[in-house]
Amino acid sequence: xxxxxxxxxxxxxxxxxxxxxxxxxxxxxxxxxxxxxxxxxxxxxxxxxxxxxxxxxxxxxxxxxxxxxxxxxxxxxxxxxxxxxxxxxxxxxxxxxxxxxxxxxxxxxxxxxxxxxxxxxxxxxxxxxxxxxxxxxxxxxxxxxxxxxxxxxxxxxxxxxxxxxxxxxxxxxxxxxxxxxxxxxxxxxxxxxxxxxxxxxxxxxxxxxxxxxxxxxxxxxx
Amino acid sequence: xxxxxxxxxxxxxxxxxxxxxxxxxxxxxxxxxxxxxxxxxxxxxxxxxxxxxxxxxxxxxxxxxxxxxxxxxxxxxxxxxxxxxxxxxxxxxxxxxxxxxxxxxxxxxxxxxxxxxxxxxxxxxxxxxxxxxxxxxxxxxxxxxxxxxxxxxxxxxxxxxxxxxxxxxxxxxxxxxxxxxxxxxxxxxxxxxxxxxxxxxxxxxxxxxxxxxxxxxxxxxxxxxxxxxxxxxxxxxxxxxxxxxxxxxxxxxxxxxxxxxxxxxxxxxxxxxxxxxxxxxxxxxxxxxxxxxxxxxxxxxxxxxxx
Numbered sequence: 437x438x439x440x441x442x443x444x445x446x447x448x449x450x451x452x453x454x455x456x457x458x459x460x461x462x463x464x465x466x467x468x469x470x471x472x473x474x475x476x477x478x479x480x481x482x483x484x485x486x487x488x489x490x491x492x493x494x495x496x497x498x499x500x501x502x503x504x505x506x507x508x509x510x511x512x513x514x515x516x517x518x519x520x521x522x523x524x525x526x527x528x529x530x531x532x533x534x535x536x537x538x539x540x541x542x543x544x545x546x547x548x549x550x551x552x553x554x555x556x557x558x559x560x561x562x563x564x565x566x567x568x569x570x571x572x573x574x575x576x577x578x579x580x581x582x583x584x585x586x587x588x589x590x591x592x593x594x595x596x597x598x599x600x601x602x603x604x605x606x607x608x609x610x611x612x613x614x615x616x617x618x619x620x621x622x623x624x625x626x627x628x629x630x631x632x633x634x635x636x637x638x639x640x641x642x643x644x645x646x647x648x649x650x651x652x653x654x655x656x657x658x
Numbered sequence: 659x660x661x662x663x664x665x666x667x668x669x670x671x672x673x674x675x676x677x678x679x680x681x682x683x684x685x686x687x688x689x690x691x692x693x694x695x696x697x698x699x700x701x702x703x704x705x706x707x708x709x710x711x712x713x714x715x716x717x718x719x720x721x722x723x724x725x726x727x728x729x730x731x732x733x734x735x736x737x738x739x740x741x742x743x744x745x746x747x748x749x750x751x752x753x754x755x756x757x758x759x760x761x762x763x764x765x766x767x768x769x770x771x772x773x774x775x776x777x778x779x780x781x782x783x784x785x786x787x788x789x790x791x792x793x794x795x796x797x798x799x800x801x802x803x804x805x806x807x808x809x810x811x812x813x814x815x816x817x818x819x820x821x822x823x824x825x826x827x828x829x830x831x832x833x834x835x836x837x838x839x840x841x842x843x844x845x846x847x848x849x850x851x852x853x854x855x856x857x858x859x860x861x862x863x864x865x866x867x868x869x870x871x872x873x874x875x876x877x878x879x880x881x882x883x884x885x886x887x888x889x890x891x892x893x894x895x896x897x898x899x900x901x902x903x904x905x906x907x908x909x910x911x912x913x914x915x916x917x918x919x920x921x922x923x924x925x926x927x928x929x930x931x932x933x934x935x936x937x938x939x940x941x942x943x944x945x946x947x948x949x950x951x952x953x954x955x956x957x958x959x960x961x962x963x964x965x
Contacts, residue, residue: 589769590740590780594787594835596828597766598820598847598895606894607769619825631831634839637744637788637802 437466437557438530439564440473440550445484451547452524455496458485459522460549461515461537462502463529470564472550473528475502481528481549506533512540519544554586572642572649578630580621585638587614593635663760663814664732665704667964668937669843669872674930675937676958677734677845677874678702678949680726682717691722694946695729701950703961704761706734706845706939710741713773720750723759734816735759738767743783744792748801751793755811763816763845764789768894787832787839790815794840817841819873821858822851822897830861837871844871845939848878848889849925851897859934868934875929877940879948880918883907919952926956 452458460482468474482500489496501518505511506529519525519541527534531552538546554566569586575593576583585591589607596615599606603616622628640646668675678698683690698705705726709719723733735754739747754762766786770778784792792802799810817836821829833844849855855875862868880886883906890898902921909917922940929935938958942949953959 589771590766590785591782592766592785594785594832596823596825596832598818598823599769600824601895602824607771613824615828616825619828628827631828632834634787634791634835636791637784640783 437469437555438532438552439470439554439556439566440467440530440552441470442472442477442481442528443549443551445488448481448485448526448547448549449488452485452489452496452526455522455524455545457521457523458496458498459515459518459525460485460498460500461506461518461525461527461529462500463504463506463527463533464502465505465507467528467530467533467550469558470556471562473530473533478502478528481526485526503529506530507536509536509540512537516541570644571638571640572644572646573639575638578635579618580625580627582614582617582621584614584618587612587617593638662812663704664964665734665761665843666814668703668962671962671964673937673962674935674958675704675872675874676702676953676961677704677706677937677939678946679706679708679939679941679943680722680946681708681711681943682719682722684714684716686717688717688722688725691717691725692729695726695731697946698949699729699731700961701953701959702940703937704732704734706736706763706941709736709738709765709767710773712768713740713770713775713778715773715775720754720757720759723754724757727758732761733759734761734763736763736765737789738765739782739784739786739789740767740770740780741778743781744802747784747789748792748796751796751813752807752811755813760812761814761816762793763818764793764841765818772894786817787835790817790836790839790841814842815840816843816845818846819844820847820895821849821855822847823895829858830865830867833862833867834865837867842871843874843936845874846876847895847897848876848941849929850889850902851899852925852928854897856932859932863934868936872936873934874937874939875925875932875935877922877925877938877952879922879940879942879945879952880906880914881945882911882914882918885918919948919955922952923955926952926958930956 460478462473462478478500482498486498503511525544525546526549527546528549534548555568556564556566559565571585589605600613605611605613680694707719707722719736723735726733764786770780799807819833886903886906889896926938
């Protein structure tokens, strides 16, 4: 899923500016799973805004809405009435959701309420970990299904570096050393010999570094 | 300018090599590099020039290496993959060769979060092993993509090794990969934990790696008990056992520097007796003036000349 977290309230307040009618609109897919932008978070954010705005002595009406998926056009018309009403829209979607919503409603002023972080997983309640960089050339088959491009702080393909200690990364004790994970996984699979092989430089042209990417599937086009 | 590597010559002749380290200044004045040179001239075989060590911006390693060359010292150019992509790295490798630099130490580099430009984008287009591979490929006349070079550079390639990091079992595998990729000499992390080092070099010997590359043991003299504790607690990849800290703590504060040097000299003597060792690399961080004393006390002075 796409993992995001909330922007500080002060930043959201600043981006509302002088608007008198504000819509907080969530997305009930990825950002709901990571407890940043689902129905519940829309309600929390809207209440926090109302309280803060009232404290400032401002009369601002704040409405709430939530779409099943902000990044898919067919779900967007549902919000038409609220979108037309609002002077400013705080989207609790991911970066793709914010852009899809703004593109669908070109007259609406949409601002982000979240900082989109990464593609990751929920490893335990309240803990999300980055697992995929969308590099466009999946190498997981070679590395025992642990991604060094994403999970090694230095993206080492022939790792680990000299900073791996007790299974943790030198950058932070909160970060697992990807290469310890790769080592343990390949050891369990009886594939340690693979680590002796030289992994040549990656082809980053398939990644975002190549260009903003578009996928066109003729069989799915109308 | 040197046309062949003196370091390679010393090692090939079977001498126990001595290299030292020069950290370029955080400013545009070449003075500090010249000062290092004055301390190290005639004392060591070659001098490593660090490349924005610990991700702190400093005078470039290439410029510093040229300054050392002009003063008659042979540089070992350190290159990290943290800050430059393969276009810049290959270009700089060509530039180094054209400037007469033969020794290149290929590193990934400390993570940018340790330095003074914490908001920097970490490039890491290549890793250290891929950089070795790139340099070796270039010395065979081609760039990474296969483009033919109009003239092939010549390098004596080196790499770093940290026998003290985890996973332990991976450490010799990684050494082997570095040697396969083109490393002819290896400079290790500072050695304080002798038993762990001995275990590592034993495994390297068993794999035949000490026959394929020259291993230089890393030495950093401890200035004080406080420094020893700091290295143990705060420096990534460092392994300082308690008995080392206890020994330096055991002498009065004003005697600790002397004790640190004595310990460094003892470690050098111990390394000389260890099968598979080809030399030492002295990293006297901020204490370069003590290198001549250490080298003399270890009986490694004067350095042999290559006729």
